[in-house]
Amino acid sequence: MISMKDIAATCGVSIATVSKALNGHKDIGEDTRIYIRKTAKELGYYPNSSARTLKTNRSYNIGVLFVDEANSGLMHDHFAHVLDSIKVAVESKGYDLTFLNCYKERENRISYLEHTKYRGLDGVIIACVDFADPEIVELVESNVPVVTIDYLFNNTTAIMSNNAKGIKELLTYVYSQGHRKIAYIHGADSAVTKSRLSSFYRTVEELGISIPDEYVREAAYRDTEETERQTKYLLDLPTPPTCILFPDDFAAFGGIKAITSRGLKIPDDVSIAGYDGIVIGKHIEPPLTTLDQDARELGKRAAEELIKLVEKPKTTLIEHIIVEGKLFCGKSVKKI
Amino acid sequence: MISMKDIAATCGVSIATVSKALNGHKDIGEDTRIYIRKTAKELGYYPNSSARTLKTNRSYNIGVLFVDEANSGLMHDHFAHVLDSIKVAVESKGYDLTFLNCYKERENRISYLEHTKYRGLDGVIIACVDFADPEIVELVESNVPVVTIDYLFNNTTAIMSNNAKGIKELLTYVYSQGHRKIAYIHGADSAVTKSRLSSFYRTVEELGISIPDEYVREAAYRDTEETERQTKYLLDLPTPPTCILFPDDFAAFGGIKAITSRGLKIPDDVSIAGYDGIVIGKHIEPPLTTLDQDARELGKRAAEELIKLVEKPKTTLIEHIIVEGKLFCGKSVKKI
DNA sequence: AAAATATGTCAAAACATTTGGGAAGATGTT
DNA sequence: AACATCTTCCCAAATGTTTTGACATATTTT
Numbered sequence: 238m239i240s241m242k243d244i245a246a247t248c249g250v251s252i253a254t255v256s257k258a259l260n261g262h263k264d265i266g267e268d269t270r271i272y273i274r275k276t277a278k279e280l281g282y283y284p285n286s287s288a289r290t291l292k293t294n295r296s297y298n299i300g301v302l303f304v305d306e307a308n309s310g311l312m313h314d315h316f317a318h319v320l321d322s323i324k325v326a327v328e329s330k331g332y333d334l335t336f337l338n339c340y341k342e343r344e345n346r347i348s349y350l351e352h353t354k355y356r357g358l359d360g361v362i363i364a365c366v367d368f369a370d371p372e373i374v375e376l377v378e379s380n381v382p383v384v385t386i387d388y389l390f391n392n393t394t395a396i397m398s399n400n401a402k403g404i405k406e407l408l409t410y411v412y413s414q415g416h417r418k419i420a421y422i423h424g425a426d427s428a429v430t431k432s433r434l435s436s437f438y439r440t441v442e443e444l445g446i447s448i449p450d451e452y453v454r455e456a457a458y459r460d461t462e463e464t465e466r467q468t469k470y471l472l473d474l475p476t477p478p479t480c481i482l483f484p485d486d487f488a489a490f491g492g493i494k495a496i497t498s499r500g501l502k503i504p505d506d507v508s509i510a511g512y513d514g515i516v517i518g519k520h521i522e523p524p525l526t527t528l529d530q531d532a533r534e535l536g537k538r539a540a541e542e543l544i545k546l547v548e549k550p551k552t553t554l555i556e557h558i559i560v561e562g563k564l565f566c567g568k569s570v571k572k573i
Numbered sequence: 574m575i576s577m578k579d580i581a582a583t584c585g586v587s588i589a590t591v592s593k594a595l596n597g598h599k600d601i602g603e604d605t606r607i608y609i610r611k612t613a614k615e616l617g618y619y620p621n622s623s624a625r626t627l628k629t630n631r632s633y634n635i636g637v638l639f640v641d642e643a644n645s646g647l648m649h650d651h652f653a654h655v656l657d658s659i660k661v662a663v664e665s666k667g668y669d670l671t672f673l674n675c676y677k678e679r680e681n682r683i684s685y686l687e688h689t690k691y692r693g694l695d696g697v698i699i700a701c702v703d704f705a706d707p708e709i710v711e712l713v714e715s716n717v718p719v720v721t722i723d724y725l726f727n728n729t730t731a732i733m734s735n736n737a738k739g740i741k742e743l744l745t746y747v748y749s750q751g752h753r754k755i756a757y758i759h760g761a762d763s764a765v766t767k768s769r770l771s772s773f774y775r776t777v778e779e780l781g782i783s784i785p786d787e788y789v790r791e792a793a794y795r796d797t798e799e800t801e802r803q804t805k806y807l808l809d810l811p812t813p814p815t816c817i818l819f820p821d822d823f824a825a826f827g828g829i830k831a832i833t834s835r836g837l838k839i840p841d842d843v844s845i846a847g848y849d850g851i852v853i854g855k856h857i858e859p860p861l862t863t864l865d866q867d868a869r870e871l872g873k874r875a876a877e878e879l880i881k882l883v884e885k886p887k888t889t890l891i892e893h894i895i896v897e898g899k900l901f902c903g904k905s906v907k908k909i
Numbered sequence: 910a911a912a913a914t915a916t917g918t919c920a921a922a923a924c925a926t927t928t929g930g931g932a933a934g935a936t937g938t939t
Numbered sequence: 940a941a942c943a944t945c946t947t948c949c950c951a952a953a954t955g956t957t958t959t960g961a962c963a964t965a966t967t968t969t
Contacts, residue, residue: 283683283687284691285691286623286691286692287622287624287626287627288623290623291621291624291627298671311654311656311657311660312650312653312654312657312852314650317647317648321648328672328674333671333672333674333692334672335634335669335670335671335672336660336664336670336671351619354619355619355620355621355622356622356634356669357621461856490853490856491856493857493858494857497858516648517826520797520823520826520827520830521826521829521830522829522830522833522834
């Protein structure tokens, strides 16, 4: 482990000079700078992030906060893409990515905020968590730069997928294919759900159709068993819907199971649509009509905004950025 | 940001005493220890990892190395589970997890090993990468504690999924269901592939069946388009197979597409099986017969072994640990 | 009573880095 | 020649922690 001291020794200069030469300060002669950099390279020097962080309070490490539970964001195709995109974006700017947690399982657990400070993280990206958790709120309200994904706090930059527009496009498309009896199995209570649901009702009104109450049902995101049940309920109605919208693509598989188990065919007997645009949806028969969320863009923007916030805290504004999705017309919705 | 100095001041003791009291050294009186810990808590103290790492050369941070490309491990259901399991396991022992990279895109890129030392990572878990990459080899051969997943180096602990046994079980099961004309679309060249393929041939011999050469084909992992092509090729043979084994569950979806596009039904006309045990495979009709890899166990063991290696470098042996998978009998293989 | 032992605490050094203040020498200006 | 101005470099302090050897004080042994 070779340090600046070693370089200073071999170059016959002070440690301070080495530091300044390496960091490109102006008060170092051109030739010494070149000489120092050359020997640094020859000796195989690379800085020690701990020492630097200790001194500068900048770690070039950013934290990412995903929920830790069974339904971890990691195993969620959509969020996995978001995370990967974040990773690529921060790395391209010379930052590292560390998972933030609170050592739930341990005796001396610490809060998210404490963990952030303990590691000297420059900022945190929060996604896919329970935003009502007091510890999340504490973190958001602290002076740590934070960007949230798909949730809006007043004083933090948020990157939002355009859920309202998404569900509107989806519904309008289904309508354009002749469907009027449209059921909507929406997700469990959350900001995203609220946004989609109110947009759904607004669009229903705009289109001038009427949706019976029993067509609007609830199933937690990714809960295939519940969507299976709800789908069966819908199919068993005296007047079953001709088209069912699901909370997400993954959950739609529960619906598919219910439909095929009834001996019905998609889209000939029932049309369906999901939400998210997970990869596998494109590889089934029929390809799943859905709203492709731009997961990569969500992640990229989150990373970029956070780094802006970190590097130029004075001049960077808190923003609420909206990322558009895109309707994907598979073959799971039939024209009738 | 309150430090030991502050605690020392309010307690009227020296910084050294605070450090020892907090770290449980036994040369501190019981009452002072309690008093110091109490005020530390009251003041909201938590240690500064940079300072500690700088002094002790232990970061309580471990690196994880997944491939950075398009087919990132993050977006791969199986590896996402492995990663999540690693995360849970290291966190339960008080460690953090940081993505390792080499800043590919940047001008002053550094090697994986340099990055590891730069961050002072205590160890690295390597999975899902090109193990022939010289930089990986450099890292493995360094003095950094390393655990590899699904790849064997001589001097590092490896956690291996039992691929040989897995494919044997799968093949034997298919055989037991009466299939003799069994095709195998295997993955692209890699250690995992080699292991599965040689086990496949061994089992074929043991079972006393003969598999024509044109039944054994290749398609990269997760390449649904290629498996679709290869499946069509197989179906078009004068004597098509009655059962097709795919490189992985995801890739199997390409096969399913090919089969249904020919108007054939699974499993009535053709039986299929995947490998991995991704979640969605259980939610399709018919549920996909596959070999469930124990992704969580792979991740957990990797984390545990690495931490052992970090904490007891002298007494911990390099081990090659085998994690068993489990046959999942879905309904995609018909008894004939 | 002196010597040995045990206990509790402290001061200082060390880890690798950054940075403001200043020193020394060179250059330019009058 | 005197002075100011640059340029180039160094010094020393600071960041928060751990560790080591030293030093008191108290207790036990001779």
